[in-house]
Amino acid sequence: xxxxxxxxxxxxxALEKQLAAATPEERERLLTETIRTQAGxxxxxxxxxxxxxxxxxxxxxTALELTKTLMSLTGMEIAMVxxxxxxxxxxxxxxxxxxxxxxxx
Numbered sequence: 001x002x003x004x005x006x007x008x009x010x011x012x013x014a015l016e017k018q019l020a021a022a023t024p025e026e027r028e029r030l031l032t033e034t035i036r037t038q039a040g041x042x043x044x045x046x047x048x049x050x051x052x053x054x055x056x057x058x059x060x061x062t063a064l065e066l067t068k069t070l071m072s073l074t075g076m077e078i079a080m081v082x083x084x085x086x087x088x089x090x091x092x093x094x095x096x097x098x099x100x101x102x103x104x105x
Contacts, residue, residue, distance in 0.1 A: 016075040019100060027100060031074075031093035038069050039089060049090040053083060076100065 015034060019027050032049055040047040042062050058066070067080045076096065086092040 013073055013075065015073045019074065024097060024101060028093050028097040031096050032089050034073060035070065035092050035096075036089040038073070039066055042066055042069075047089060050088050053087050058083070070096075074100075076103075 015030065018030055022030060036047050036049060036051075039053060039056075039058070042065055043053070043056050043058060045056050047056060053063075053066075063080055063083050066083060067078050070076070071078050074096070076099065078096065082095060083092060086095045
């Protein structure tokens with residue numbers, strides 16, 4: 001996963017700026033909240049940090065939509081398989097937080 005390039009004149013999203021300035025713990029919390037909110041909206045259900053996406057109705061179309069939404073909000077390149085391999089908001093946030101830490105180092 002790498003950060004995506006913004007098009008000329010396009011500002012980083014507010015979330016991208018927050019993630020860049022956050023400590024690892026804050027970054028994971030921000031990502032968890034964002035993932036939980038976005039996935040809950042797509043799946044039309046309230047999710048906890050440990051709710052399993054697949055058990056709450058995630059399918060290939062909603063996984064693609066969630067991936068695209070998260071990529072847009074975070075500025076990261078996210079493989080759709082990451083959602084299947086990290087099937088809860090907390091697990092996915094941890095994974096993405098580690099990816100961000102590696103790309104920032």
